[in-house]
Structure formats: C-alpha cells, structure tokens
Amino acid sequence: MMKTLEVDLGNRSYPIYIGTDLIDQPELFNACEKATSIYIVTNTTVAPLYSERLTKTLEKFGKPVRIIALPDGESYKDWKNLQLIFDDLLKFGADRQTMLVALGGGVIGDMTGFAAASFMRGIRFIQVPTTLLAQVDSSVGGKTGINHPLGKNMIGAFHQPVAVIADLNTLKTLPPRELSAGLAEVVKHGAIADAQFLDWIEANAKALLACDTDAMGHAVLRSCEIKSAVVSADEREGGIRATLNFGHTFGHAIEAGMGYGEWLHGEAVGCGMVLGADLSCRLKRISKADVERLTKIIHSMNLPIVPPKFGVKRYMELMQVDKKTEGGQIRYVILEKIGKAQIESAPDALVKETLSATGAA
Numbered sequence: 001m002m003k004t005l006e007v008d009l010g011n012r013s014y015p016i017y018i019g020t021d022l023i024d025q026p027e028l029f030n031a032c033e034k035a036t037s038i039y040i041v042t043n044t045t046v047a048p049l050y051s052e053r054l055t056k057t058l059e060k061f062g063k064p065v066r067i068i069a070l071p072d073g074e075s076y077k078d079w080k081n082l083q084l085i086f087d088d089l090l091k092f093g094a095d096r097q098t099m100l101v102a103l104g105g106g107v108i109g110d111m112t113g114f115a116a117a118s119f120m121r122g123i124r125f126i127q128v129p130t131t132l133l134a135q136v137d138s139s140v141g142g143k144t145g146i147n148h149p150l151g152k153n154m155i156g157a158f159h160q161p162v163a164v165i166a167d168l169n170t171l172k173t174l175p176p177r178e179l180s181a182g183l184a185e186v187v188k189h190g191a192i193a194d195a196q197f198l199d200w201i202e203a204n205a206k207a208l209l210a211c212d213t214d215a216m217g218h219a220v221l222r223s224c225e226i227k228s229a230v231v232s233a234d235e236r237e238g239g240i241r242a243t244l245n246f247g248h249t250f251g252h253a254i255e256a257g258m259g260y261g262e263w264l265h266g267e268a269v270g271c272g273m274v275l276g277a278d279l280s281c282r283l284k285r286i287s288k289a290d291v292e293r294l295t296k297i298i299h300s301m302n303l304p305i306v307p308p309k310f311g312v313k314r315y316m317e318l319m320q321v322d323k324k325t326e327g328g329q330i331r332y333v334i335l336e337k338i339g340k341a342q343i344e345s346a347p348d349a350l351v352k353e354t355l356s357a358t359g360a361a
C-alpha cells in the first residue's frame with residue numbers, strides 16, 4: 001500500500017510517496033522523463049544495499065545513469081565532499097537537464113540538494129531517503145547544505161526536491177542506533193505540533209523500536225503531514241518553520257562542540273529537547289510533569305538525556321552562531337504546552353539554570 005502527500009508550494013509543489021518497495025517503481029520517478037542524464041548520489045554504505053535496484057529502475061528512462069558514492073558520515077558533510085559531486089558532474093558532461101537522485105540519509109540528502117541548488121545555478125533533484133530521520137524530516141522541506149567547523153548547516157540554500165520517495169523497506173537494514181536517532185525527530189513533531197501523536201508515540205514505543213512496518217508507516221506519514229504543512233505555510237523560515245528547530249539550538253551546539261559525528265544528529269536533538277523542555281518549564285509554560293514525561297519518552301527511545309559537560313561559556317558561544325540568533329540575541333523554541341511551540345529569547349540566567357540542572361555545566 002502506498003500513501004501520497006503533497007507539499008503545497010505553488011509551482012514548486014511536489015509529492016511525497018510513502019510505502020514499501022517503492023524504489024522498484026519507475027512511475028514514481030516520472031520527473032526523470034525529461035532528464036538528459038541521471039546521477040544517483042549515495043555513500044559507500046548505502047550503495048551496496050540499494051544502488052543496483054535503483055539503477056535498474058532509473059535505466060527504464062533510457063538515459064545514462066551514473067553513481068557517485070561519497071564517504072559515509074556526518075564529518076564528510078563538508079565543502080571537500082561537495083566538490084567531489086561537482087567533479088563527477090563536470091567530468092561526465094552533466095547539464096542543466098541532469099537529474100540528481102539522493103539515495104541515503106540526511107547527510108546525502110542535504111549535500112545532494114545543495115549540489116542541485118548550486119550546480120549551473122540550479123538543477124532538479126529527487127529525494128530517496130533511506131534512514132528514518134531522512135524519511136520523517138530531512139527529505140522534506142528543501143533545507144540543503146553542509147556544515148562548517150564553527151557551526152552546523154552554516155552554508156546552504158533552500159532548494160525543494162521534485163519528489164520524495166520514502167521506501168519503508170529500506171529501514172529494515174538500518175542499525176538500531178540510527179533508528180533511535182530518527183525517532184528523536186518523530187518525538188519532536190509530536191511535541192511541537194500534535195499532542196495526540198505524542199500519546200501514540202508513547203504507546204507504540206516498542207513497535208517503533210522494533211521497526212514494525214505499520215508503526216513506521218504511521219510515524220513517517222504523520223511526521224511528513226506535520227512538516228509539509230509547516231513548510232507550505234513558511235518555506236523560508238520567516239516564522240512558524242522555526243518551531244521545527246525545537247531541541248536544535250542546544251542540539252547543534254552539542255554536535256559542533258563534540259566534533260561532527262560523535263553524537264548522531266538525532267541523539268543531539270533528543271538531548272537538546274530535554275534542555276528545551278527544561279527551559280520551557282523555567283519560563284513557566286509547561287509543567288515539571290511535562291518535562292519529566294518528555295524526558296522519559298526520549299530516554300525510552302534509547303537516546304541520551306544527559307548533555308556533554310561543556311560548561312555555560314562554551315554552550316553560549318556555540319549557540320550564538322545558531323541561525324535563529326538575531327542581533328546577537330539567541331532565540332529558542334519554547335513549548336507553550338505539549339503540541340504547541342513558539343520561538344522567543346530567554347534570559348541568560350534561566351538558560352544557565354537549565355544548563356546546570358541538566359548536567360551541561
């Protein structure tokens with residue numbers, strides 16, 4: 001069974017397909033019909049698992065299909081590896097009608113999207129997310145980019161894919177730690193936008209951790225519904241889109257401070273949400289019981305809940321470069337209540353209390 005959603009962005013609208021064995025279905029890749037050539041961008045872990053099947057599907061369009069396999073890991077989400085994509089595109093004669101197909105997790109999706117945004121000033125790309133995190137979050141919404149040693153996703157562009165094809169069967173080969181990382185963004189969607197969905201996540205934690213296909217299907221579908229509604233309302237993060245950053249002000253600081261790759265993005269976000277919830281409570285929005293419940297859900301997904309002890313000064317330095325910062329003022333995503341979030345600044349004294357109380361300082 002397949003579900004289809006639409007990200008509604010006028011002439012840049014695109015479908016999200018969610019189901020099983022989708023990478024074998026050429027009709028979902030119809031956007032390739034007008035392409036002069038197709039490049040699958042993937043990594044050395046995912047290529048041996050799925051690139052042969054996807055190549056077979058894409059060869060039905062009668063155009064050359066090439067594979068670019070990058071090294072695997074968050075630490076490779078940088079300009080040097082972006083350059084490798086451009087090198088191959090130029091070496092093999094890619095043009096403005098070339099289609100890129102991102103086959104992999106969020107790292108591959110973000111880098112392929114940025115390559116598509118900037119190659120010859122913009123070509124089309126399709127997202128084929130193969131991690132839970134990429135299916136529930138990164139493949140949707142058009143945020144693309146690379147990291148800078150001083151800050152996460154600092155160089156990038158908004159560039160929407162022409163289709164997202166989320167094949168739930170690819171999740172069967174995902175290591176448990178990566179599955180948990182994806183669940184962090186699922187919990188985030190419940191926490192910021194849908195209290196009932198958070199109840200469902202809490203009740204179905206076991207099935208989610210076991211990668212049950214029905215449970216995964218619902219988690220991916222509801223997450224994509226929530227994210228696509230937010231993105232359709234505010235594509236370039238002028239307002240409500242920033243709520244998708246819940247847990248990320250602290251989380252990105254953790255990722256950059258540890259050196260990219262030591263903690264997974266989802267792990268840093270899971271822990272970041274514990275801090276974000278604590279701060280929301282100190283700002284007298286959610287209750288202590290809400291913080292405890294959210295922390296328990298995050299912990300039940302096998303995600304870390306105690307942040308690295310960088311100390312107040314280092315956290316504040318790292319958070320200062322966050323993209324939500326305005327005029328030097330750090331802004332945080334605060335939970336008004338479970339299922340509702342907003343963005344605001346917070347007194348440094350309260351942030352310091354949060355950092356001390358959670359073990360970060």
Ligand SMILES: NC(=O)c1ccc[n+]([C@@H]2O[C@H](COP(=O)([O-])OP(=O)(O)OC[C@H]3O[C@@H](n4cnc5c(N)ncnc54)[C@H](O)[C@@H]3O)[C@@H](O)[C@H]2O)c1
Nearest residue numbers: 045105106107108130131133134137138143170173174265
């Ligand atoms: N653009 C956005 O809106 C957005 C949203 C959330 C996260 N992100 C970014 O996404 C990245 C994290 O993505 P991620 O968690 O997918 O990490 P990832 O891309 O590093 O993938 C995780 C690991 O799983 C492996 N893998 C992928 N698919 C597999 C499969 N089916 N079976 C076995 N192994 C598989 C990968 O090779 C990698 O080792 C971060 O860079 C983060 O900043 C972007």
Ligand SMILES: O=C(O)C(=O)C[C@@H](O)[C@H](O)[C@H](O)COP(=O)(O)O
Nearest residue numbers: 137141143152153241244245248323
């Ligand atoms: O799509 C969004 O908007 C998000 O904030 C989703 C986040 O999960 C994701 O990690 C995103 O890449 C963070 O964006 P950034 O602008 O803070 O780098």
Ligand SMILES: [Zn+2]
Nearest residue numbers: 185248265269
């Ligand atoms: Zn994220």
